Amino acid sequence: MVEIPKQKIVVVGAGPVGSLAALYAAQRGHEVEVYELRNDLRDPSTTPLNFTKSINLALSTRGITALENSGNSTLLEHVFDATIPMRGRMIHGKRPSGELYEEAQDYDAHGRTIFAIDRAGLNGRLLDILEKLPNVKFFFNHKLTGADFRRRKAWFEVQEGPKDKKAKDGPRMRLPEIEIDFDFMIGADGAHSPVRHHLMKYVMMDYQQHYIDTLWCEFQIKAKSATRVVVGDDKEAADAAFRAKFAISPNHLHIWPGKDFMFIAIPSDDGSFTCTLFMPAAEFTDLEETQDDGVTLPAFFDKHFPGVTQLIPPADLIASFKRNPHLPLISVNCKPHHFQASAVIVGDAAHAMVPFYGQGMNAGLEDVRVLFELLDKHAVVESNSPVGDDKGAAAITAAEANRALALAEYSALRVPDAFAINDLALHNYTEMRASVLSPAYRLRKFLEEQLSVHVPWLGWATKYSRVSFGNERYSEVVRKSEFQGRVLLGGLVGVVSVPALTGLVFLLLHRRNVAGFLCSVARHAKYIGQWAANGFRR
Ligand code: FAD
Numbered sequence: 001m002v003e004i005p006k007q008k009i010v011v012v013g014a015g016p017v018g019s020l021a022a023l024y025a026a027q028r029g030h031e032v033e034v035y036e037l038r039n040d041l042r043d044p045s046t047t048p049l050n051f052t053k054s055i056n057l058a059l060s061t062r063g064i065t066a067l068e069n070s071g072n073s074t075l076l077e078h079v080f081d082a083t084i085p086m087r088g089r090m091i092h093g094k095r096p097s098g099e100l101y102e103e104a105q106d107y108d109a110h111g112r113t114i115f116a117i118d119r120a121g122l123n124g125r126l127l128d129i130l131e132k133l134p135n136v137k138f139f140f141n142h143k144l145t146g147a148d149f150r151r152r153k154a155w156f157e158v159q160e161g162p163k164d165k166k167a168k169d170g171p172r173m174r175l176p177e178i179e180i181d182f183d184f185m186i187g188a189d190g191a192h193s194p195v196r197h198h199l200m201k202y203v204m205m206d207y208q209q210h211y212i213d214t215l216w217c218e219f220q221i222k223a224k225s226a227t228r229v230v231v232g233d234d235k236e237a238a239d240a241a242f243r244a245k246f247a248i249s250p251n252h253l254h255i256w257p258g259k260d261f262m263f264i265a266i267p268s269d270d271g272s273f274t275c276t277l278f279m280p281a282a283e284f285t286d287l288e289e290t291q292d293d294g295v296t297l298p299a300f301f302d303k304h305f306p307g308v309t310q311l312i313p314p315a316d317l318i319a320s321f322k323r324n325p326h327l328p329l330i331s332v333n334c335k336p337h338h339f340q341a342s343a344v345i346v347g348d349a350a351h352a353m354v355p356f357y358g359q360g361m362n363a364g365l366e367d368v369r370v371l372f373e374l375l376d377k378h379a380v381v382e383s384n385s386p387v388g389d390d391k392g393a394a395a396i397t398a399a400e401a402n403r404a405l406a407l408a409e410y411s412a413l414r415v416p417d418a419f420a421i422n423d424l425a426l427h428n429y430t431e432m433r434a435s436v437l438s439p440a441y442r443l444r445k446f447l448e449e450q451l452s453v454h455v456p457w458l459g460w461a462t463k464y465s466r467v468s469f470g471n472e473r474y475s476e477v478v479r480k481s482e483f484q485g486r487v488l489l490g491g492l493v494g495v496v497s498v499p500a501l502t503g504l505v506f507l508l509l510h511r512r513n514v515a516g517f518l519c520s521v522a523r524h525a526k527y528i529g530q531w532a533a534n535g536f537r538r
Pocket residue numbers: 012013014015016017018035036037038049055056057058059119142143144145188189190191193194216276346347348349355357358359360361362363364
């Protein structure tokens with residue numbers, strides 16, 4: 001076996017996925033350079049991605065596993081310090097009587113939770129760790145403008161940060177482009193990925209993008225003012241003081257479902273909630289026209305999201321609607337994700353998805369884990385290469401060939417999984433807005449959870465728990481969930497049809513007695529009706 005030569009790995013994009021990719025590469029001893037369009041997000045003068053304060057995300061098992069496997073023992077500890085477990089959805093609504101209600105639906109029959117996390121916080125922690133590694137260099141304010149994946153060269157426009165730190169969106173100075181060399185480029189540059197754009201000139205990439213007719217806008221439920229200070233180790237008192245900061249349960253993802261709209265709230269560590277309104281573009285336009293009248297927007301919320309105006313004062317609601325951008329949601333599918341041994345795209349660059357399964361970042365972090373597992377698997381260079389000076393050159397050639405194999409396997413594995421989660425995310429919008437209230441949805445969830453708890457050897461699990469609490473391939477999750485659906489449907493058809501057929505045979509055999517029985521039922525129908533109205537209680 002020959003020592004694999006260390007390579008120069010260039011990561012484009014220092015978002016959560018690019019930062020984790022840089023960490024995985026650095027832990028393997030490579031020379032890593034990270035190029036990022038924007039300024040360092042830890043600098044308070046940086047305009048955040050999407051122009052809002054921050055996005056709160058749901059972190060689940062796939063993301064956690066990828067962070068865990070990064071080889072940095074403190075990363076997960078740091079990340080968990082700032083997360084809040086969310087055990088399920090809290091559905092908010094209004095009864096016909098006008099009474100507001102909340103109904104909790106746990107995500108998992110085994111009590112597992114997903115975690116609310118501040119995306120900027122997670123990203124900042126990753127950058128802090130990378131900064132301490134001697135083999136990682138950052139290049140902020142560097143915009144990728146071109147790449148030659150055969151000659152392995154890339155060009156970046158170097159931009160100065162805003163001259164006046166307060167004028168965040170002020171004009172930027174343009175400086176000449178720089179040219180760099182690389183052995184391997186990882187494109188983690190988001191949904192509108194320039195790496196993907198340049199890759200398309202080298203590989204026959206199938207590409208599809210789709211904007212759904214829904215925009216999103218961010219709001220905030222403020223923390224309740226601090227009431228209690230806990231001194232010492234009293235865990236119960238500390239917990240109560242923590243909960244007292246929140247206006248609604250901190251351990252749920254809150255949903256106000258609507259047929260065409262949805263409002264959600266995710267808890268933040270400081271007691272506030274980051275809320276998102278999802279709504280068709282036409283509705284946004286209508287509300288923009290009336291946003292200054294002071295009454296239409298709060299009335300709209302009262303009608304569709306009952307109780308929200310008690311949590312967000314109408315003036316704040318209007319201010320957020322006017323101040324925060326109304327942003328589109330894009331879904332991207334492409335294949336393959338790589339070119340020979342020189343480049344690969346990961347995260348949103350490869351599979352931007354609508355946010356309704358809470359998997360975009362989780363899938364991106366998982367990409368990094370899968371990618372490096374395959375690079376490691378193919379990294380062994382056999383020593384039957386020439387001796388002397390040629391040995392190093394041969395090892396490089398072999399390493400390249402192995403990386404090409406790893407990347408081909410990566411695309412073959414990851415493309416169907418990316419397509420699968422993209423589809424699941426699109427369908428989950430319907431589930432979150434409407435199905436959570438449907439009896440059929442609840443019945444299936446109930447049956448599947450009972451099977452998973454009471455007959456564990458069957459390996460039964462809900463689709464949600466397979467996606468969020470496991471690392472099974474997304475395409476496998478879809479296959480298993482469809483199989484379970486067919487079995488359940490078959491079972492239900494059996495449950496209904498066997499008694500129905502038995503009843504039919506009985507009818508045919510005892511026609512006279514049955515007529516008498518039906519007369520008796522008719523006589524008692526009134527009492528049966530009352531019993532049913534009473535919920536079949538005595
Ligand atoms: P990004 O975070 O987009 O980072 C890309 C980086 O590349 C940026 O820093 C950008 O500046 C840089 N870049 C771009 N162009 C260039 C260039 N030319 N040169 C150099 N650098 C460049 N995911 C979840 O897992 N759970 C959730 O609950 C969840 N909720 C969401 C809610 C909303 C409303 C939205 C919009 C998304 C949500 N997501 C969620 C998805 C998640 O935000 C993304 O999947 C994730 O941020 C993708 O990370 P990334 O690193 O791939 O891309």
